[in-house]
Amino acid sequence: MNFRVPDNSTASVFNSRINAQRSRLSVLQERLSTGKRINRPSDDPNGAEAVLKLRTSQKEIEQFSRSAQTANYKLTSADDALNGYENLLERVRTLVAQGLSDTTTQTARDALATEIDTLRTRILSVANTKPGEEYIFGGTRQTAPPFDPTTGAPAGTPTSAQYIQIEPGTNAIPVGVTAETVFSDATSDIFTDLTNAVNALRGTGNPTADRTTLETTMTRLGLYTDLVNVAHAVVGSNMNATDVAQENLTNSFLSLDERANSIEGDDFAGTALALADSQRAIEATLQVAAQGRRSLFDFLG
Amino acid sequence: MSINFSAFEIGRRALNANQFGINVTGQNIANINTPGYSRRRVQLAESGSRNINGFAVGTGVTIQGVQSFRDNLIQSRIQTETGIAGRLTAFRDSLAPVEAALQGSENGGLQNSMSSFFGAFRDLDANPNSVSLRAIVTQKGAGLANAFQSTRAKLDTIRTSTDSQLRATVAQVNTLSGQIAGLNDQIRGIEAAGGEASQLRDQRSELVNQISEFAGVHQTENSDGTINLTIGEGRPLVNGDHAFTLQSNSTPPLGLATITLDGQPALFDEGRIKGLQNALTETTSQIDSLDGLAASVVERVNILHASGTDLDGNPGTNFFNNTPPVTAANISINSAITTNPRLVVASAQTQPGQNGTIAGEIASLLTDPNSTAGARTGSFSSIYGSMLSEAGEHIHTAENDLQTQGAIIAQATAQRDAVSGVSLDEEAINLLQYQKAFEAAARFIKVADEMTQTILSLGQ
Numbered sequence: 001m002n003f004r005v006p007d008n009s010t011a012s013v014f015n016s017r018i019n020a021q022r023s024r025l026s027v028l029q030e031r032l033s034t035g036k037r038i039n040r041p042s043d044d045p046n047g048a049e050a051v052l053k054l055r056t057s058q059k060e061i062e063q064f065s066r067s068a069q070t071a072n073y074k075l076t077s078a079d080d081a082l083n084g085y086e087n088l089l090e091r092v093r094t095l096v097a098q099g100l101s102d103t104t105t106q107t108a109r110d111a112l113a114t115e116i117d118t119l120r121t122r123i124l125s126v127a128n129t130k131p132g133e134e135y136i137f138g139g140t141r142q143t144a145p146p147f148d149p150t151t152g153a154p155a156g157t158p159t160s161a162q163y164i165q166i167e168p169g170t171n172a173i174p175v176g177v178t179a180e181t182v183f184s185d186a187t188s189d190i191f192t193d194l195t196n197a198v199n200a201l202r203g204t205g206n207p208t209a210d211r212t213t214l215e216t217t218m219t220r221l222g223l224y225t226d227l228v229n230v231a232h233a234v235v236g237s238n239m240n241a242t243d244v245a246q247e248n249l250t251n252s253f254l255s256l257d258e259r260a261n262s263i264e265g266d267d268f269a270g271t272a273l274a275l276a277d278s279q280r281a282i283e284a285t286l287q288v289a290a291q292g293r294r295s296l297f298d299f300l301g
Numbered sequence: 302m303s304i305n306f307s308a309f310e311i312g313r314r315a316l317n318a319n320q321f322g323i324n325v326t327g328q329n330i331a332n333i334n335t336p337g338y339s340r341r342r343v344q345l346a347e348s349g350s351r352n353i354n355g356f357a358v359g360t361g362v363t364i365q366g367v368q369s370f371r372d373n374l375i376q377s378r379i380q381t382e383t384g385i386a387g388r389l390t391a392f393r394d395s396l397a398p399v400e401a402a403l404q405g406s407e408n409g410g411l412q413n414s415m416s417s418f419f420g421a422f423r424d425l426d427a428n429p430n431s432v433s434l435r436a437i438v439t440q441k442g443a444g445l446a447n448a449f450q451s452t453r454a455k456l457d458t459i460r461t462s463t464d465s466q467l468r469a470t471v472a473q474v475n476t477l478s479g480q481i482a483g484l485n486d487q488i489r490g491i492e493a494a495g496g497e498a499s500q501l502r503d504q505r506s507e508l509v510n511q512i513s514e515f516a517g518v519h520q521t522e523n524s525d526g527t528i529n530l531t532i533g534e535g536r537p538l539v540n541g542d543h544a545f546t547l548q549s550n551s552t553p554p555l556g557l558a559t560i561t562l563d564g565q566p567a568l569f570d571e572g573r574i575k576g577l578q579n580a581l582t583e584t585t586s587q588i589d590s591l592d593g594l595a596a597s598v599v600e601r602v603n604i605l606h607a608s609g610t611d612l613d614g615n616p617g618t619n620f621f622n623n624t625p626p627v628t629a630a631n632i633s634i635n636s637a638i639t640t641n642p643r644l645v646v647a648s649a650q651t652q653p654g655q656n657g658t659i660a661g662e663i664a665s666l667l668t669d670p671n672s673t674a675g676a677r678t679g680s681f682s683s684i685y686g687s688m689l690s691e692a693g694e695h696i697h698t699a700e701n702d703l704q705t706q707g708a709i710i711a712q713a714t715a716q717r718d719a720v721s722g723v724s725l726d727e728e729a730i731n732l733l734q735y736q737k738a739f740e741a742a743a744r745f746i747k748v749a750d751e752m753t754q755t756i757l758s759l760g761q
Contacts, residue, residue, distance in 0.1 A: 006340075006722025008333055009715055016711055041400055041693025042700065049690035052412065056682040059416040060668060063423040070427035134430050140648065140656040142430045143614070164427045165661050168668075172661070175427075296729035 007293060014289045021282045028275040031266045038264040047263045054260040058253055060168060065249045068166040072242040074175040078136050079235050081129045085182070086228050088123050092116060092194065093221045099201045100214050106203065113201035120194040124152055127183050137179035146179030152191030154184060166245045173238050177231040185223065193220045307351075308749040311361035315742035318345055318362045322735035325367060329723045337507030339369045339721035341499060369499040372720045376506055377520055379713045383510055384517030384571035386706045391470075391576030392583075393699040395463045399584055400692040402455035403591075405448070412685055414448035415598075415667060417441045419681075423664035425647050426657035435612065435642035439634060442620065446632045449595045453588065453629035460584045464557050467577040468549040470515050471560055474538075474574070475547055477512040478530065481505060482544035485527035489542070492526040502526075512538075516547075517571025533568035557581060583695060588629075590688050593674030595629040598681060601666050609646035609659035617646035617659075 030039055041048040098104055099112050128145040129136045137146050141159035148155070159180065163172035183190050193216075200213035322343045332338040348363040405411055421441040425434045484505040491498040509530070512518055518530040518538055530539040538545055547567060549558035560567045560574070569575040599621040606620040622633050638644045647660040666672070668680045677684045 004719045004722070004724060006333075006718050006724040009718035009722050011334075012714065012718075013711070016707070020707075040404060041689045042397075042696035043693075045690040045693035045697050048693055049686045052686040052689065053683060056412065056416060056668070056686075059420065060423075063420040063664070067423055067427040070424075133428070133432070140429075160656070162429070162656055164657065295725035297725060300729060300733075 007295070010293050014285065018282065018285055018289070021278060021285060025275070025278045025282065028271055028278055031271050032268070032275060035266055035268070036264050037266040051260050051264045054256045054263075058256045058260070061249050061253045061256070064165070064167055065246065065253070067164050068242050068245045068249060071164045071166050071173065071175045072239060072246070074134075074136070074162075074164075075235050075239045075242065077129070077131050078176040079232070079239065081126050081136050082177075082182070082228055082232055082235065085123060085126045086225070086232075088119055088126065089221060089225055089228065092119050092123075093218070093225075095119075096197055096214055096217050096221065099197070100211070100218065109201045109203070113198045116194060116201070117198050120152070120191060120198070123183075123190060123194070124149065127179050135179075136176055137182060139176065139178035139180075147183070147189070147191060152189075152195070154180070154189055166242055167248060170245075173241050174234065175238065177234055182227055182231045183224075185227065188220065190220075190224055193217055307358075307360065308752075309746060311359070312742050312746035312749060314348065314361035314363065315745065316739060318343070318364055319735040319739040319742060321364055323732065323739070326728050326731045326735065330725070330728050333723040333725065335503075337503050337510065338723070339371045339499070339503055340723045342368045342370070344368050367497055367499060369502065370721050371502070371506075372717065373522065375713060375717045375720065379710065379717060380509055380513040380518070380520060381571075382706060382710045382713055384513045386703065386710060387514035387573040388517065388571045388576035388579070389699045389703040389706060391466075391573040392580050393576075393696055393703060395459070395466070395577060395580035396583060396692060396696050396699070398459045399456060399580075399587055400689070400696055402452055402459065403587065403689050403692055405452065411448045411452050412682070414441075414445045415681055415685065418445040419664045419667035422660045425645070426661035426664055429647040429657035429660060430612065432612065432642060435645040435647075438645050439639050439642050442634045443639065445598070446621070446634060449591070449629040449632045453591055453595075456584060456588045456591065457630075460555075460557070460581060460588065463577055463580050463584060467558050467560075467574065467581065470573050470577065471547045471549045471558070474512060474516045475544075477508055477515070478539050478544035478547075481508050481512065481528070481530065481539050482542050484508070485539070486542035488526045498526065513572065515573045517569055517575060532562065533570040536562055536565070536567065538562065555585075557585075583692075587688060587692060590675050590677060590684070592626075592628040592630070593677070594681065594684055594688075595632045596627040597672050597674045597684075598666075599623055599627045599632060601669075601672060602663055605659055605663050605666070606646045609649050611646050612643040615644075618644060620645075 031037060038044050038048050038051060095112050095116050099109055104112070124147055127137055127147050128149060130138075130145075134142055135145055139159035139161050141155060141157050144155045144157070146155055146159075147153065159178050161174040161178055162176060164175045165172040196213050197217040200210035200217075204210055322345075325341050325343045329340050344365040344367065345362050346365045348360045350357040350359050352358075403411070405413070418438075418441040421434070421438040425431065425438055428434050484501050488498040488501045488505065491501070505528070509518070509520055509528070512530065516532055516538065518532055519535075521529045521531075523529065523541065525541075527541040528539070529537060529541065532538050538547075545563040548561045548564075550561060551557070552559045560569075569578065600623070603619045603621055603623055607617045609617045611617055618637065619635050620638060621627070622631075622635055624631075635644075647658075648656045649658045666680075667682050670678075670680050670683070672679065672681055672684060674684045677687055679687065
C-alpha cells in the first residue's frame with residue numbers, strides 16, 4: 001500500500017509491535033499465575049459481576065451452613081436431654097407402681113419416696129440443662145431457668161420455641177422444644193406431681209387420699225411420657241430437616257463454585273499454549289529487529 | 302574569450318548546486334530519527350539562457366529552493382486521532398486505580414466486609430443469646446465502616462490526583478499554545494520575506510501533535526503560513542500569533558477544576574483534558590454511589606435494629622450513627638453499642654425473649670433486592686457489584702477503543718512517513734548522484750581552465 005518505506009517507520013513499527021506482544025505476554029502470565037481469566041472487573045465486566053454475585057451467594061450459604069450446624073447442635077442436645085428424661089420417667093413409673101402395691105411396707109414406701117425425690121431433682125436439672133449460653137428448654141426466655149432450681153416452680157414469663165432459618169428463602173425451623181410442652185401441661189407440672197407422690201408415699205394420714213394421689217400420678221406419668229414422645233418426634237424431624245438442609249447447602253455451594261469457576265477460571269492448557277506462541281512471536285520479532293535493515297550505505301565502499 | 306569565462310560560471314554554479322544537494326542529503330540523514338522531520342529535496346532548475354550568435358545557450362543550474370515533503374491532510378488526521386487517543390489513555394489510566402480501590406484486596410474489600418458484617422448477624426440469629434457473637438457483630442460493623450471509609454478515602458485521593466493532573470495538563474497546553482503562536486509569528490515573517498521556514502514548520506507540526514494529544518485541537522492554515530487552532534465549539538486557542546490562555550478555576554463545592562478559555566467556560570471534545578474530565582465525572586459518580594450505599598446500609602440496618610429488643614429486653618437503638626448526611630466517609634457505629642455489645646438487637650419487640658428474628662432479617666438485607674443507593678437499586682451486594690462492573694466496563698471499553706485507535710494512528714503515521722520519512726537508500730543514491738555531478742563539474746572546470754591556458758599560451 002505504501003510505496004516508500006522509510007527507515008524510521010520500520011523502527012517505530014518494531015517498537016509498537018514488541019510493546020503489544022509484551023503486554024499480551026504479561027496478560028497471559030497473569031492468567032497462568034492466578035489461574036483466573038478475570039483478574040479485575042475490566043477484564044470482563046459482565047463476567048466479573050456474575051462471579052461477584054455467585055461468590056456472595058456462596059458466602060451466604062456458608063453462613064446458613066453454620067446456622068444449620070448450630071441448629072443441629074441444639075437439636076442434638078435437646079434429643080440427648082429428652083432421652084435422659086425419658087429414662088428417669090420410666091424409673092419413676094416403676095417406683096410409683098411399687099408404691100401402689102398393697103404388699104409394700106411403709107419403710108419400703110419411705111425408701112421409694114426418697115428415691116423419687118432424688119429422681120425429681122435429676123429431672124429438674126435435666127429441665128434446666130444449659131450446655132452453653134442457653135437453657136435447652138428455655139426457648140426464647142433465657143433470662144431465668146425454666147424451673148426454679150430449688151423449688152421447681154415454673155418461670156413466670158411465657159416462652160416460645162426458638163426458630164432458626166437454615167436455608168435461604170425458607171421458613172425458620174424450631175430448634176428445640178420448650179419446657180412448658182415437655183415438663184408440664186395446662187393442669188400441672190411434673191415437679192408438683194412428683195412432690196405430691198413423695199408426700200403420698202410418706203403418708204399424709206389419709207391412706208385413701210394417698211392412694212388416689214399415687215393413682216393420679218401414674219396417669220400423669222403416662223401423659224408426660226406421651227409429651228416426651230411428641231417432643232422427640234418434633235426434635236427428630238427437625239434434626240432430619242437440618243441434615244437435608246446441610247446436604248442442600250453443600251450441593252448449592254459446590255454448584256455455585258462450579259459456575260463461578262467456569263466464568264472466571266482460565267483454560268490452563270489453552271493459555272499455556274498461547275503463552276508459548278506469544279513467546280515465540282516475541283523472539284521472532286526480536287530476531288528480525290536485531291538483523292536490522294540494511295541500506296545501500298552498507299554496500300558502498 | 303567570453304565562452305571560456307561563461308564556462309567557469311557554469312562550473313561554479315554546478316559545484317554550488319551539487320554541494321548544496323550534498324548538504325541537504327546530509328541534513329536528511331542527520332534528522333532520520335528526528336520526530337516530525339519531513340525529508341527535503343533541493344529544487345534545481347536550469348538558469349536562464351543567453352543568446353550567442355542567434356543560439357540560445359544555457360548558463361548552468363540554479364537552486365530554486367528546498368522542498369519539504371509534507372502531506373497536510375494526513376498530518377491533520379494524525380492530529381485528530383492523537384486527540385482521541387489522548388482522551389482514551391487519560392480516561393483509562395485515571396480510572397484503573399478507581400477499579401482497584403473498589404475491588405479491594407482478596408479478603409479486605411468492601412464486598413467481604415459486607416458479607417462478614419451481615420454474616421455475623423446470621424450467626425447471631427442462630428445464637429440470639431450470645432454475648433460473644435454480639436461482640437463479633439460490633440467488630441464486623443466497625444470493619445464495614447472502616448472498609449467504607451478507606452475505599453472512600455482512596456477514591457478521594459484518586460479524584461484529587463486526577464484533578465491536579467488536569468491542572469498540570471492545562472498549564473502544558475498554555476505553554477504549547479504560546480510556543481505555537483511564537484512559531485506562527487516567525488514563519489510568517491520568514492516566508493513574507495521569501496525565506497524558507499521548513500524547519501520551523503516541522504517544529505510547529507510536532508508541537509501541534511502534542512497539543513492535540515492534550516487538548517484535541519482542530520487546525521486550519523492561513524494564507525500567510527500561520528495556523529489557527531480551535532477546541533470544542535470552534536473556540537480559538539491559537540489565532541495566528543496570538544495564543545488564548547486556558548485557566549483552571551477551583552469550583553465549589555469540591556474545589557475541582559473547571560476550565561475557562563479567555564475567561565469563558567471552555568469545552569473540549571477530545572484530548573487528555575477531556576479524558577481527565579470524563580474520569581473526574583466518573584470518579585465523582587462512583588463516590589456518590591458509594592456514599593449512597595453507605596447511607597442505605599445505615600438506614601436499613603438502623604430501622605430493623607431500632608425495631609427490636611436487645612439482650613436485656615430493652616428497646617433497640619440505632620446501630621450506626623445517623624447524623625445526616627451519612628456518607629461513606631463518616632459511617633460509624635453507635636459508640637454505646639461498641640462499649641456494650643449487649644445492646645445489639647437480635648429479637649423483635651412483638652416476640653419478647655430472645656428469638657433471633659431481627660438478627661436474621663438484618664442478615665438477609667445483604668441480598669434483599671429492595672435497597673437503593675443513588676440511582677441504583679437492588680441488594681447491597683448487587684449495587685456494589687454494579688458499581689464495580691461499571692468501572693470495569695468503562696476501562697474495558699476505553700482499552701478496546703485505544704487498541705483500535707493505536708492501529709489507526711500507526712496506519713496514519715506510516716502513511717505520513719511514506720511521504721515525509723527519510724529513507725537511507727534514497728539518500729545514499731542522492732549522495733552518489735551529487736558526488737558524481739560535483740566531480741564532473743570539477744572536471745569540467747579543469748577542462749575549461751586547460752582551454753584557457755592553451756589560448757593564453759598562444760600569446761607567449
